[in-house]
Amino acid sequence: MTASDSTSAPKTALILGATSDIARAIAHRLAGDGYALQLAARDPERLAREVADIALRFDVPVSVHQFDVLAPDGGVALLDALPVLPDIAVSAVGLLGDQQENQQNPAAAERVMRTNYLGPAAVFAALANRFEARGSGVLVGISSVAGDRGRASNYVYGSAKAGFTAFLSGLRQRLARRGVQVLTVKPGFVRTRMTDSLDLPGVLTAAPETVARAVSKAIRRRRDVIHVLPVWRAVMLGIRLIPEPLFKRLGPRNTGKN
Amino acid sequence: MKLAGWGRYPVAECEVVEGRAHQDVAAAIGQEGTLIPRGNGRSYGDAALNPRLTLSMQSMNRLRSFDRDTGVLRCEAGVLLADILSVFVPRGWFPPVVPGTKFVTVGGMIAADVHGKNHPDSGTFGRHVISLELVRADGTGARCSRTEAPELFQATLGGMGLTGVILSAAIQLVPTETAFFRKETRVARDLDATLALFEDSGGWTHCVAWIDCLASGGGRGRAVLSRGRPAAIADLPVELQSSPLQARSRKGGRIAGIIPPGALRRGTVRLANAARYRRSVADVGPKLVPYDPFLFPLDGFGDWNRLYGRRGLVQYQCVVPEQNAARGLQALLDRVGASPASPFLAVLKRFGAAGEGLMSFPMAGYTLALDFPVARETLDLIPELDRITAEHGGRVYLAKDASASPSAIRAGYRHLDAFDALRTGSGARQKFSSALSERLAL
Numbered sequence: 001m002t003a004s005d006s007t008s009a010p011k012t013a014l015i016l017g018a019t020s021d022i023a024r025a026i027a028h029r030l031a032g033d034g035y036a037l038q039l040a041a042r043d044p045e046r047l048a049r050e051v052a053d054i055a056l057r058f059d060v061p062v063s064v065h066q067f068d069v070l071a072p073d074g075g076v077a078l079l080d081a082l083p084v085l086p087d088i089a090v091s092a093v094g095l096l097g098d099q100q101e102n103q104q105n106p107a108a109a110e111r112v113m114r115t116n117y118l119g120p121a122a123v124f125a126a127l128a129n130r131f132e133a134r135g136s137g138v139l140v141g142i143s144s145v146a147g148d149r150g151r152a153s154n155y156v157y158g159s160a161k162a163g164f165t166a167f168l169s170g171l172r173q174r175l176a177r178r179g180v181q182v183l184t185v186k187p188g189f190v191r192t193r194m195t196d197s198l199d200l201p202g203v204l205t206a207a208p209e210t211v212a213r214a215v216s217k218a219i220r221r222r223r224d225v226i227h228v229l230p231v232w233r234a235v236m237l238g239i240r241l242i243p244e245p246l247f248k249r250l251g252p253r254n255t256g257k258n
Numbered sequence: 259m260k261l262a263g264w265g266r267y268p269v270a271e272c273e274v275v276e277g278r279a280h281q282d283v284a285a286a287i288g289q290e291g292t293l294i295p296r297g298n299g300r301s302y303g304d305a306a307l308n309p310r311l312t313l314s315m316q317s318m319n320r321l322r323s324f325d326r327d328t329g330v331l332r333c334e335a336g337v338l339l340a341d342i343l344s345v346f347v348p349r350g351w352f353p354p355v356v357p358g359t360k361f362v363t364v365g366g367m368i369a370a371d372v373h374g375k376n377h378p379d380s381g382t383f384g385r386h387v388i389s390l391e392l393v394r395a396d397g398t399g400a401r402c403s404r405t406e407a408p409e410l411f412q413a414t415l416g417g418m419g420l421t422g423v424i425l426s427a428a429i430q431l432v433p434t435e436t437a438f439f440r441k442e443t444r445v446a447r448d449l450d451a452t453l454a455l456f457e458d459s460g461g462w463t464h465c466v467a468w469i470d471c472l473a474s475g476g477g478r479g480r481a482v483l484s485r486g487r488p489a490a491i492a493d494l495p496v497e498l499q500s501s502p503l504q505a506r507s508r509k510g511g512r513i514a515g516i517i518p519p520g521a522l523r524r525g526t527v528r529l530a531n532a533a534r535y536r537r538s539v540a541d542v543g544p545k546l547v548p549y550d551p552f553l554f555p556l557d558g559f560g561d562w563n564r565l566y567g568r569r570g571l572v573q574y575q576c577v578v579p580e581q582n583a584a585r586g587l588q589a590l591l592d593r594v595g596a597s598p599a600s601p602f603l604a605v606l607k608r609f610g611a612a613g614e615g616l617m618s619f620p621m622a623g624y625t626l627a628l629d630f631p632v633a634r635e636t637l638d639l640i641p642e643l644d645r646i647t648a649e650h651g652g653r654v655y656l657a658k659d660a661s662a663s664p665s666a667i668r669a670g671y672r673h674l675d676a677f678d679a680l681r682t683g684s685g686a687r688q689k690f691s692s693a694l695s696e697r698l699a700l
Binding site: 049050052053056057193196 | 276320322324
């Protein structure tokens with residue numbers, strides 16, 4: 001089904017954090033599905049290339065909007081500035097940060113927590129109210145398997161994603177009978193700019209395009225929570241089942257030989 | 259990370275940086291040591307490998323603008339031909355020259371100055387490049403075209419990435435009425451008959467012959483020639499005339515999942531070749547085919563390069579000038595026939611006059627491409643083929659090459675001195691190098 005099948009006016013999708021690789025792939029997929037796009041990012045000038053590219057490739061209207069996920073207004077200024085309330089809103093905002101730095105520097109940790117949880121939750125809260133009032137809408141939150149269990153290597157990032165996952169879960173239950181779909185996406189490893197410096201295992205790593213395809217399909221099928229690669233469901237089930245006394249011993253060793 | 263070309267031979271451990279924007283390219287150039295830009299990795303040998311630094315341009319893949327009146331497309335160098343086709347064919351525009359796969363980048367097509375089955379008619383891809391934006395050895399950008407920095411422009415067409423990093427280009431698309439080709443097939447019992455068919459194919463823009471090199475006895479050298487031209491709306495059956503630009507494009511398959519790697523053996527290929535020839539004898543009539551299987555038949559098989567086994571494949575592609583074509587090609591085929599090496603695929607195309615690129619491969623004559631599995635007997639044979647090519651005034655295609663010697667290249671590329679001088683003068687020689695350029699002392 002394309003967006004134009006159900007109504008005559010094109011439907012609109014808002015992408016928050018539109019400069020990321022996953023955001024770009026999702027933007028392409030939704031534009032290919034026929035959605036007009038609203039691209040929002042902290043630095044809209046970086047989106048100039050995307051606007052020309054998407055408009056040429058997919059022949060859909062594309063607009064660009066300034067949006068800082070750390071702004072104190074929680075995205076209200078952005079929503080008020082949008083020409084139309086979108087049918088779909090995707091949060092692809094994310095900041096991995098550096099775990100070592102996050103352990104030493106509270107400001108760095110707070111930035112990771114705010115970027116991955118407080119900021120996206122605030123703008124989704126405002127969008128949820130508007131979608132609820134309208135009686136329709138889709139909220140797509142890109143969360144992470146890192147939020148399923150805190151691990152020594154990335155628990156600052158993971159705890160923020162855990163918060164976002166729980167927020168989306170609650171929002172979904174609240175809006176279940178209000179015509180609003182809330183979709184939680186747990187991509188697993190994705191080969192992007194954020195992970196350029198990491199050595200990722202091939203079978204567990206998805207391309208941004210694979211994430212986008214899964215998101216588009218999950219929207220059409222009104223899914224609740226998706227893992228992009230099914231193998232991650234099994235991996236995270238296993239990780240969650242490990243008893244805590246054992247789990248804590250599986251962490252990195254800080255003494256002895258390296 | 260371990261990198262190789264499409265032939266999966268040779269393999270090199272390369273430092274890889276992803277160029278996502280102009281700044282990344284400038285920063286990579288600013289680093290100590292040499293680098294080579296890389297597109298989608300579809301050159302066969304070692305042209306897009308540099309162990310010190312290989313700059314992947316796949317992420318520089320934005321379309322910038324398209325002029326509906328003139329057909330001029332501006333885009334970044336990492337844009338795939340497949341994307342250009344999927345966006346612009348439904349709007350009635352076609353790239354005038356395409357190679358045998360659509361999974362190549364614009365930058366790669368310029369760097370190899372690729373040709374298609376319509377070279378006599380349309381020349382190389384470079385002929386349709388209006389201008390390009392190049393980042394030079396000092397990190398600065400330069401626009402070059404036939405009027406701005408024309409020497410740099412000519413050196414960059416076919417320059418294998420050795421003059422700088424192509425950031426973007428303006429290319430000319432041509433209008434098309436349909437997404438289909440009219441095609442017909444002819445069979446020929448030997449090389450002379452095949453060449454006669456090429457010469458007798460006036461009015462057909464696209465021609466390619468497949469040669470059976472493995473048949474025994476008198477069958478060796480028999481060929482199947484396909485020729486085609488873009489279909490007009492009037493050529494289409496009525497049911498297609500209402501949407502003439504919609505041809506269902508196939509997805510790239512995953513042949514390696516179906517057929518075990520290394521399944522190609524002399525015996526199996528000989529049988530398949532014989533079946534193909536017999537089928538073609540029985541089926542020579544005209545046909546209407548979508549552009550995709552006509553222009554990119556192997557793309558339908560996905561990663562077919564894996565069929566050649568763990569050690570990979572080498573493709574030997576050379577051109578023999580018109581006046582020596584019959585003799586030179588026969589000598590090459592005879593030499594191949596006398597060797598234990600097994601060319602599983604042999605393809606012959608005709609070339610028109612050479613273009614303007616200093617290092618461009620095509621020249622008026624015939625080009626023969628032979629796909630071999632990598633093996634001792636293959637690597638022993640190739641220098642022999644190089645010698646025969648040189649004796650007949652021809653040259654080998656750098657985008658396919660994995661093993662030629664510096665002297666074999668010097669003999670074939672007459673403008674190499676000018677290319678060297680330009681690279682030395684601009685500092686490109688100290689900055690841009692690949693495993694290929696080091697092997698060939700370019």
